[in-house]
Amino acid sequence: MGTHHDFHRRAVLAALLASTAGAMTLSGQPAVAQGDPLPSWNDSRSRQSILSFVAAITREGSSDFVPVPQRIATFDNDGTLWVEHPMYTQLVFALDRVKALASQHPEWKDTQPFKAAIEGDMRTLAASGERGLVALVMATHAGMSTREFEKIVLDWISSARDPRWKRPYTELVYLPMIELLGFLRANGFKTFIVSGGGIEFMRPWTEPVYGVPPDQVVGSSIKTKFEMRDGKPELLRLPEVDFIDDGAGKPVGINEHIGQRPIAAFGNSDGDLEMLQWATKGDGRRLGLIVHHTDGEREYAYDRQTHFGHLEKALEAAPANDWTVVSMKDDWKRIFKFQ
Amino acid sequence: MGTHHDFHRRAVLAALLASTAGAMTLSGQPAVAQGDPLPSWNDSRSRQSILSFVAAITREGSSDFVPVPQRIATFDNDGTLWVEHPMYTQLVFALDRVKALASQHPEWKDTQPFKAAIEGDMRTLAASGERGLVALVMATHAGMSTREFEKIVLDWISSARDPRWKRPYTELVYLPMIELLGFLRANGFKTFIVSGGGIEFMRPWTEPVYGVPPDQVVGSSIKTKFEMRDGKPELLRLPEVDFIDDGAGKPVGINEHIGQRPIAAFGNSDGDLEMLQWATKGDGRRLGLIVHHTDGEREYAYDRQTHFGHLEKALEAAPANDWTVVSMKDDWKRIFKFQ
Numbered sequence: 001m002g003t004h005h006d007f008h009r010r011a012v013l014a015a016l017l018a019s020t021a022g023a024m025t026l027s028g029q030p031a032v033a034q035g036d037p038l039p040s041w042n043d044s045r046s047r048q049s050i051l052s053f054v055a056a057i058t059r060e061g062s063s064d065f066v067p068v069p070q071r072i073a074t075f076d077n078d079g080t081l082w083v084e085h086p087m088y089t090q091l092v093f094a095l096d097r098v099k100a101l102a103s104q105h106p107e108w109k110d111t112q113p114f115k116a117a118i119e120g121d122m123r124t125l126a127a128s129g130e131r132g133l134v135a136l137v138m139a140t141h142a143g144m145s146t147r148e149f150e151k152i153v154l155d156w157i158s159s160a161r162d163p164r165w166k167r168p169y170t171e172l173v174y175l176p177m178i179e180l181l182g183f184l185r186a187n188g189f190k191t192f193i194v195s196g197g198g199i200e201f202m203r204p205w206t207e208p209v210y211g212v213p214p215d216q217v218v219g220s221s222i223k224t225k226f227e228m229r230d231g232k233p234e235l236l237r238l239p240e241v242d243f244i245d246d247g248a249g250k251p252v253g254i255n256e257h258i259g260q261r262p263i264a265a266f267g268n269s270d271g272d273l274e275m276l277q278w279a280t281k282g283d284g285r286r287l288g289l290i291v292h293h294t295d296g297e298r299e300y301a302y303d304r305q306t307h308f309g310h311l312e313k314a315l316e317a318a319p320a321n322d323w324t325v326v327s328m329k330d331d332w333k334r335i336f337k338f339q
Numbered sequence: 340m341g342t343h344h345d346f347h348r349r350a351v352l353a354a355l356l357a358s359t360a361g362a363m364t365l366s367g368q369p370a371v372a373q374g375d376p377l378p379s380w381n382d383s384r385s386r387q388s389i390l391s392f393v394a395a396i397t398r399e400g401s402s403d404f405v406p407v408p409q410r411i412a413t414f415d416n417d418g419t420l421w422v423e424h425p426m427y428t429q430l431v432f433a434l435d436r437v438k439a440l441a442s443q444h445p446e447w448k449d450t451q452p453f454k455a456a457i458e459g460d461m462r463t464l465a466a467s468g469e470r471g472l473v474a475l476v477m478a479t480h481a482g483m484s485t486r487e488f489e490k491i492v493l494d495w496i497s498s499a500r501d502p503r504w505k506r507p508y509t510e511l512v513y514l515p516m517i518e519l520l521g522f523l524r525a526n527g528f529k530t531f532i533v534s535g536g537g538i539e540f541m542r543p544w545t546e547p548v549y550g551v552p553p554d555q556v557v558g559s560s561i562k563t564k565f566e567m568r569d570g571k572p573e574l575l576r577l578p579e580v581d582f583i584d585d586g587a588g589k590p591v592g593i594n595e596h597i598g599q600r601p602i603a604a605f606g607n608s609d610g611d612l613e614m615l616q617w618a619t620k621g622d623g624r625r626l627g628l629i630v631h632h633t634d635g636e637r638e639y640a641y642d643r644q645t646h647f648g649h650l651e652k653a654l655e656a657a658p659a660n661d662w663t664v665v666s667m668k669d670d671w672k673r674i675f676k677f678q
Contacts (some may be wrong), residue, residue: 071554113544146594160570203598207446213408214598215529215554224594226587226613233616235594242595248565255485255563256581259542259553274565277572 037183039333040176046289046331049324050180053287054187055059057263064285071273072262074218074254075181077195077202079268079309080291081210083162083172085300087122087308090201092131093156094168095120097140105139115137126307134241141198142239144224145159149237153204154192167338170209176332177266177291181210184264192262194218194254196271200237218257222244250275268293273314280321288323290314295329344471351678355654376522378672379515385628385670388663389519392626393526396602403624407527411601413557413593413614414520415539416534418607418648419630420549422501422511425432426461426647429540432460432495432507444478453478465646467650477578480537481561492543506677509548516630520549523603531601533557533593535585535610539576557596559584565623589614607632612653619660627662629653634668637678 041047047134056064057071068201078084098108098117108114113132123133141149155200162169181191193202193212199219206212221242224235245253251274254262264287265272267278293302293309304313318325328335380386395403396410417423431622437447438454438528447453455463460636464471480488501508520530531540532551538558542566545551563574584592590613593601603626604618611629619625632641632648642650667674 069546192554199595199598207408213446214594215531217598221595224591226590226617228616231620233590233613233620235590251565251572251574252563256538256560257554259538259556277567278565281570281572 001269003155020057027066032066038176038179039174040179040335042331044331046324050183050287050289053264053285054183056285057083060188066263066284069264070260071184071187071189072192072260073184073189073264074192074194074250074258074262074266074279075177076267076269076272076275077193077197077219079293080266080272081173081177081181082169082191082213083299084309085293085302085306088197089162089169089172090197092160092162093153093201094136094140096156096160098136098280101140115144137198138222138239142237144237145236146224146237149200150204153201157205165336170205171338172336173209174328174332175334177339178210180266181212190216191266192216192218192254192258193277194245194250194265196220196244198222199245218245218313246271248274251278254278263287265289265328266291267314269309269311270311270313273317276314276317276323282321288318288321290318290323290325292325292327294327295332295335297329298335299328301329352635361396362401376525377515377518379518381670381672383670385663385665389522389626389628392603392624393522395624397526399640405602409530409599409602410526411524411530411597411599411602412523412528413531413533413589413597413601413605413618414516415606415608415614416532416558416613418632419605419611420512420516420520420532421508422638423648424632424641424645427536428501428508429536431499431501432492433475435478435495435499436491437475440479440518465480465523473580476537477561480540481576481578482502483576485539485563485576488539488576490545492540493593504675504677509544510677511675512548513667513671514631514673514676518551519605520551524550528603529555531557531593531597533584533589533604533614535574536585537561538584557584567637585610587613590617593617602626604628605630606653608648608650609652610649612656615653615656615660615662619662620662627657629657629662631663631666633666634674636668637674638667640668 034296038047038050056091057066058060058063077079078088095117098114102108102118108118112127113136116128117136125164157170158168160169161167162172165172184191191212193206193210195202197219199217202219203214203217206217207214223238223240223242225238226233226235235292243249243253250272254275260299261282262279266274266289267276268291280286291302295301302309303315315325363492377386377389398404414420417427418564421428434456437453441447441457447457452464452467452475455467456475477533492496496509497507498667499508500506501511504511524532530551532545532555534541536558538556538560541558542553542556545556546553562577562581564577565572565574582588582592589611593614601618604614605628606615607630615627619627632639634640641648644653654664
């Protein structure tokens with residue numbers, strides 16, 4: 001990260017900050033009234049379950065008390081902290097990259113899934129399945145240095161606009177969850193993102209947007225290789241999957257990166273089931289929470305009938321596990337800062 | 340981590356703290372006089388290079404200034420923070436585990452490298468090479484849950500004694516480096532361990548001993564698998580190498596876990612060469628430092644002629660890269676707290 005690069009990075013991040021949730025300070029803490037740490041939450045059972053959990057584990061001398069170093073909370077990203085419909089934001093990024101790189105790859109015009117990506121043929125793209133998606137990711141996320149990829153992500157995230165609200169994707173973050181991140185940190189928690197999304201796709205912007213620094217982001221990854229180029233060290237991104245941080249991979253990723261079991265976990269899909277089990281099926285007070293997308297008007301309504309954020313098993317497991325199920329429609333006063 | 344387990348863990352950690360560096364508070368910060376942050380360092384060029392680096396990057400408005408979130412420092416462990424001779428402490432642990440488990444494995448009496456390990460035949464063990472060592476590690480570090488392994492490590496580290504000083508291995512940490520960790524943290528640095536050693540062998544005790552929490556430890560790892568056992572989630576440790584955090588693997592591990600390039604790195608062997616390059620060969624002010632084992636009387640003297648902590652290439656590369664080479668004999672007033 002040379003000086004020029006750092007300058008570019010800082011400028012992009014400053015622009016991100018200015019354009020995104022202005023209610024946040026640089027550290028990502030919500031600037032809320034002292035009295036109410038969760039002002040965008042209705043006074044419902046969901047809100048109460050959060051408040052009583054935090055009150056219990058911070059009460060010194062009580063049997064529920066948890067020392068600060070063990071206050072670990074993990075958050076899924078897509079659909080839990082920001083919008084994941086009509087498709088994952090990282091998939092929009094990959095498709096945009098295919099279009100941007102198409103002129104250098106004339107063969108893509110006749111090769112799937114690239115042809116479908118270039119033509120916006122989502123049906124064929126979906127039919128290409130996981131194998132097709134991996135091919136898209138490798139063609140767009142590998143073959144450059146980590147430094148170059150960071151710049152590509154920052155340039156894209158600061159210029160792309162979503163089709164529905166015509167806003168940067170970093171504005172499509174859920175204000176109640178931003179408040180929750182800040183509330184937990186104010187109570188001694190270390191907050192981590194644990195996402196199926198690409199770790200290097202998230203890290204460039206999670207600190208200004210969520211207050212989560214790069215070393216507290218866990219995600220899927222491809223392999224990298226150290227090499228000296230003209231006497232300068234670089235990490236080259238290889239077209240080879242390293243780790244998929246989804247489903248039963250989430251507890252593995254949590255153990256690898258965090259090395260402690262969380263006492264609170266937040267998700268929205270079946271990909272978060274094992275993380276919720278890992279965090280909550282231990283002794284002592286724990287909090288598991290599922291964001292249920294119930295608001296087709298202000299956001300999207302979906303659970304069992306979608307590929308992006310499929311929620312079925314985790315929803316059925318919630319009552320027996322005492323997990324809090326947040327209804328976005330009923331529990332959240334506001335969803336986005338701009339609404 | 341059930342309540343019973345937590346209790347056990349806390350008791351062992353409390354004992355560790357009591358027995359180890361008493362100059363440290365719970366957070367691992369050295370309780371030093373306000374005036375001198377590095378009292379165990381002689382007033383040499385090495386000490387000056389540390390002080391002037393920290394002064395420069397914390398001076399607001401100067402061209403060397405580095406914002407707090409980018410103040411990342413990485414430390415090797417074996418030979419940089421604690422003793423690695425006559426052999427790595429984790430190897431002592433593995434040999435002790437082989438002996439403890441031998442009665443359950445009668446076949447080991449006739450199988451190398453186990454036979455050599457049981458008999459203390461270090462020559463045959465060394466001749467078994469990397470393959471032999473991997474076999475030892477897999478037999479002693481895999482096949483149990485992460486929770487069970489943590490307990491095994493804590494029990495061992497709190498009871499084992501080194502043969503020379505007859506003290507717990509956690510007392511064989513270098514006081515000047517403990518002061519340096521605290522000094523950097525007091526100046527806004529986030530301090531990470533980046534070691535070739537096993538990540539799960541270090542994490543149970545790095546917080547009380549070094550003030551480095553589990554999520555700031557990077558190391559070599561084996562694979563784990565999530566599974567439900569009688570309705571309880573467990574991570575099972577598998578006999579399969581996941582990642583070797585050594586040499587060119589260190590920048591890879593740093594990128595995977597930290598996601599930012601360090602501006603300061605501390606090592607003692609050729610296994611730290613690429614980490615030192617990665618941290619220091621960027622624009623702006625950087626600090627690279629090599630601990631040179633020059634004190635055969637108070638500790639050990641070695642560099643080119645040893646398998647444990649072999650130092651040759653990195654030492655030769657130091658002058659051209661402006662890396663500080665610390666002579667333990669000349670630069671350190673005290674090496675251990677107990678001396």
